[in-house]
Amino acid sequence: MTELHTDRLTLRGWRDSDLAPWASMNADPEVREHLGDLLTREQSDASVARFQAEFDRRGHGWWAVEVRATGEFIGFAGLDRVDDDMPFTGVEIGWRLARPAWGRGYATEAARTVLVYGFETLELPEILAVTTAANLRSQAVMRRIGMTRNPADDFDDPTAPEGPLRSNVLYRIRRGPRM
Template structure:
């Protein structure tokens, strides 16, 4: 599993010491605002095990992200859920609230885009989020991603209600 470095961040393999802060993030209703219900510790731990399995199998996935030697969240690439009306590889990120507002999401995502285009030779990378997640959409625009209003869709994997309308952003190599 490749490590990615930026000026301020290290994107790396997950460690046992990441499990507790990851679980705390997933138990934070503000962090989960656009993702659905908070997760239990068991669900959170299981997600990390799955992240590592998928990364090992595909050569891409979710890296743990650290700043100043401290775990602050994740960023990476994943296959688009088969239930949505698009196919491809999507970029994503999730940071602890203490890491919001420092430009870390954009910085980590740029490193992930470079990996996707330069190492994996992907022709296009997608980003999907709820229509109300304006912070993530701002990151997508800073990355140079574009949104066509015809790509707005109802995500069948999301619960009925405000989390179901989603937007799709794209960027090509």
Template sequence: MAGRMPELRTDRLLLRPWRESDLEPWAAMNADPEVREHLGQPLTRDQSDAAVALMQSEFDHRGFGWWALEVRQTGQFIGRAGLDAVHEDMPFTGVDIGWRLIRSAWGHGYATEAALACLAFGFEVLGLPEIVASTTTDNARSQAVMRRIGMTRDGADDFEDPSVPPGPLRQCVLYRITAKM
């Protein structure tokens, strides 16, 4: 299913391929310590640009990945949402769903709306049997989105992220949702 990134549309959002014009607001978002609170150190412009190039390459290769997220009514870039292959050093496998939004977009239901579109793509287009999501134990906002989109956590799957140095960001929770047959 590799190839061109499809666009996904919801009532209020467009999940679309990345554009050159996204690089500056993406970098500003990744430099925001509040946005990065549960992700680690803020990123430099070069790191943010490299992340976009990697996301585009992975989407082209796999047929899924991270979409740029835009408000349809205004055309404003507000972040990213999508699906990603779980990294091989994690204590679980599969496809992970996620989102990252600029602070001004928080609290409007955009993450939930985008995540539901990503779940539908994962289950209906990719035919995935299950999708997982993880975040730090302290990231109440993301955990609330996970619950709103129908994901569940049993606690037995909680883990320490091996890619993160010891500290509060290393302790993570794992949520799951299976395809409805």
């Protein structure tokens, strides 16, 4: 499995030691605020099994993210194919970090590295990012990594129930001449 490194982070395969902190993140209402219901330990563990299986099959997906200096697991970042039930197609970048890791620039740092991998290694022509209209923190990361939003692309997520999770925004970035 390909590992990616930044000055402060390692993006790597999932380990058994990641399961408990991942489950804690998925049981945290603030972390899940823009994602939907809290996950049980079983659901959380099953998500890691899916992430690893997809990564093994495609060679990319959701990497576990750890702080290089300490080895602490802090979340995930990576690329995934857009779900079939969305009103658009492509490859989506994403990240999710534990609350203690918020506000330190880790999401931006991981996302920039994932973008480079997507454009230079996978040779993707475009990478998308999706979040709820209310998720201003993720939208700020999207802008910091050079993504742009056309409000005409915003959409209602057909898989989300009525309410704040339904209204979504779509950001895009195209591979530039330097990539």
